[in-house]
Amino acid sequence: MKYIKQKILLFVLLLAMAMPVSVYAAGEGNIDNGGGGMGAGTGTNFWSSHDEGVRVTVIRASDGSVASASIDLTNKHPTDIRVHFGKVSKTSYRNGAGLSARMGGYTFYNPAQSLPQIISTSRGGANLAAIKQYFTDEQVIRAIAGYVGMDFQTLTNGEYKLLLEPIAYVTFEGVRTAFTATEAAKYNQLRGGLLRKKMPSLSHKNLPLAMFLETSDLGYPAWSGSKTEKANDEDIIRALGLGIVRFNEVVTPEVIEADYEYRVDTDVITAVTVSGGQSDPDNSVTVTFSILGRSYKVENVYYPEDGQQLVWVKWHTPSTEQHITIIVTASGGSASVSRGTITANIVDLDDNPPPNPVADDRNDSYRKENAVMPVNPEKTQAAWSVWKAKWKEKWVWHSDWNWESEDHSASCEAGCTQSHGYWQDDGEYVDEGWWEFEEKHYSASLTADMHLVTDEKAPTADGMVTKSGYGVNVSLSARALSSQTSATTAPQTAVSYFPEFYYETYWRLLERTRNGYSAVFEFKNNEYSTYYRRTHFTPVWMPDGEYRVYTYLLDCWTPDGMLSVNLSNAVQISGSLWDDWHIAPQNVR
Template sequence: MKRIFSILLVLALLCSSLYAVPAYAVGDGNVDGGGGGMGDGTSTNSWTPGNEGVRVTVVRASDHASVTTPIDLTNKKPTNIRLHFGKVSKLSYSRGSSLSPSGQSYSFLNPAQSLPRIISTNGSNNIAAIKSYFTDEQVIRSISGLVGMDFDTLISGEYKLLLEPIAYYKFEGVMIATTATEAAMYDEQVNGLLRKRMVSLSHKNLPLAMFLEVADLSYPAWSGSRSKAASNADIKAALGLGIVRFKDMPGESPEVSVYDYEYRVNTEVITAITVSGGQSDPDHPVSAIFYVNGRSYRVSNIYYPDGDSQLAWIRWTTPSTPQQTTITVSVSGGGSSSKATININIVDLDKNLPPNPVADDRNDSFRKSAVPNNPQQTSASWTVWRPWWQEHWVWHSDWNWYSDGDGSGHWEDDGEWVDEGWWEFDLDRYQASLSASMAIQPDDKSPTASGKTMKSGYGINQTVSTRVSTNQSSAVTGAQNAVTYFPEFGYQTYWRLLERMSSGYNSRFEFQKNPYSTYNRRTHFSPIWFPDGKYEPYTWLIDCWSPAGMLSINLTDSVTIRDNLWSDWHIAPQKPN
């Protein structure tokens, strides 16, 4: 019997080896998870474990753009879904896409290789199985076919898979399909009712089914509770997602993306580039050298996770004369280098002063023009990757035999603890905002002005006050230039570059002294022919620079024209002595 049993066992092993299909991992899964118990359901608000899926989106690593329409994979056949929000990824929602119900039937795909359990109900997530599934070569080949992308292109290192758990559940009597992000956004739309009815699913087990171990695609690694219901803000910012990245491209060099700039003379500016590709951590640092007008500026220790990118910038002052020039940038790291050129146009705005106004000026064909609306950006944000070392101590044994001197001996482990840790990255977020006000009023030398009403032909004074706030002052300048345009010139042809009276983040601007003013006043003369009504100069406040670009504001203010200065003149006989 023992011999027969041995033969059967050998046959069983042979059969299993003949029919086993080897599984090869082609990706690296960045997925972790948590969860907990489920509450009691009702007839109108309930979820059955296993009613789940995963939304898969192919994302380009360099700019985090979705390059395929998301697909929903599930082992179920959820044909009874009556409310869903289309195929929108978390990245799209993070970039401002709104949540809106889809008018089409819910579409899904049943993969040939069944999904592992995704959503936990007992806090013991199936993360190892999820990672294994979504890094399996056959699964990735299947996904490439489903999204219509060449397999070798998909795994080239230029793309990543964004994974989002989906739940199918009944809410207020209606079968609904949502990702964790959609559930959080929908809860906000229904004023917290989803959380009230379905908190164990919508705000705990669904979002905690997947989150990142390491920051990626501008999403942070989750460090909060793995067993408690999360807030809508935390779900949208960091939960309900996993990422699969593929092999590093061999011999990849750092890449640099540049932007062309127009600057003003004598202006402190920020010039930025985006560095990506290669590998950049404290073991393989990337640096950039900017060559500007015969000077070099080095930016060292540029760090970013593999597959991501980082802004790098310099702060410098433009020359005093207008010119066209170039900035050459050399980026190096990991034994490779790249170069790029930035085209720079430096202009002088103090060249088109209005002509000398005279008392007999006329403009019978004048028609008022619309006030301009130049590009305006009052806030900016940027991020800086900060690496930190994740310790992982491993004992390395080194067994040696020691003689006891009497023919016997003993073994001793002379090994040591070795830190086999790795670099992880946190994302520090920075911002800047610009606010300003503009005020004009009749010049004090206008004898008949009253409040903000004056006669044409007299001058106006102007003040622009600015305020810049930021949490990274080294990377942001104050507003440095303000240009005022006037309605009598159709807001073009002539303008006045204002003089900066105070610098810094709280700066102030006024008109330069007018060479045509008898009293050398900081004034602008309204034309004597200007018709009664609103006289509205326009100012473009510019040159508040940040790594994310220039902040600027459109400003206007007005006075009221009533009559003209000739009415203040009269002829009378000279009084006798």
């Protein structure tokens, strides 16, 4: 009869292999546990204390994806396992892997350091502190790195986590079987609740409650249910039977976004602030700006714990107007990748110069009092800082006492049994220092001076007084000073607005006639000027009085933003060019 039952079980398992069942579930050391108390079991359905192991899977911290093959660690030698479900992690099941039974061929590792008890029983509870200590021990982690084929430094650089799942080796319906808590719940569903009926204390209490999360992680919730009562299949699949080991607190740098408006064909600086955790030369952050198909990398970004760092890139805008999106990513060290999106409008200010003035222009509706000069954002000082990291040494002696044995000497009596030798400390000094941070401060300033003068070709101009209809010229001198010139652009743009247009509608983009941090700007050559001069013609209908031109100096970029200055200067209008015309009869002889 027993033989018949085993044949039936084998048929059911083969059927399960042929028809995999896919069950989807929704989901620091981060480990807690519970359980305790066991049923008596039967001759064909039982579990023995300590007949257990732990499945370990490397998970990518940034997106929770599986980064290695799973391995099973155990103190036992379960070569008699006839049924298991392969090396499938809880994360893989969550992502849609189906439960598929396998016959024989079960593989495992016996670590050099024996595992502590994992599953609690009525005769003794598992020690949570011992479990945490074991799976955070350097030698254990080094062994795991070797088993999964990863470099120890890579595994522990903060980009990965370990997913732990307790395993039970049981006899179910007379067959030696291995399963994790998730597999037990899924198998119970497949068998119509038979596993919970036969082995409830193990499959739905002690095994799933052997490990669960203290805090949510990798998309799995912290367990807030009972730690002593049996759980249902759904809760086990969702939140039980797992622990997580993290390396170097994974912190996502927070990218603080900003929107910009840039001019075409201009050197600019785009800056973001990176914060979160600590970044140092052993754990640096790299920030990448993706702009117009090109990547600009800023490496070796450091800042102290709970600090922040301004990070910037200098680049040149395109020559045509457009709207662009800048993608910013921050990564490296123990930090996962965070993304930031910056939108920028690239505008051309050289597309709306004033129309050609003519002698018979009129504007009877013009009201001088309505010509109010604008006040654009002005910033003449900038300040920023960069963190520098310096190692603070602290050398500590680590002892390593060893017995140096010596041979018997001539003075020894015959049959001397005394041990000859001495203890020697073969230790070494270990630098247990730390990184100290120093903040280096930088600054920049922008000053400017604007002069509006009457055109030399105006025949009746007198100093700062001219008649309407004649031209005026501008000369603007700008000077940028910076303690970090590599992080500061020269002033590059100046645009003038005029009272006859109420300081809007039309404007003139000035030409930079001297480049550099001490720059000079003037009107561009006027195509309507007889002599092609750098001039702007005042309208012939302009009323007498002050004629004030407003100029906005901008595009002096720093990591702390753009420096800019509002400027204006005036000449006086008295009379019009018609006053210089004289009509007389032709002298006929």
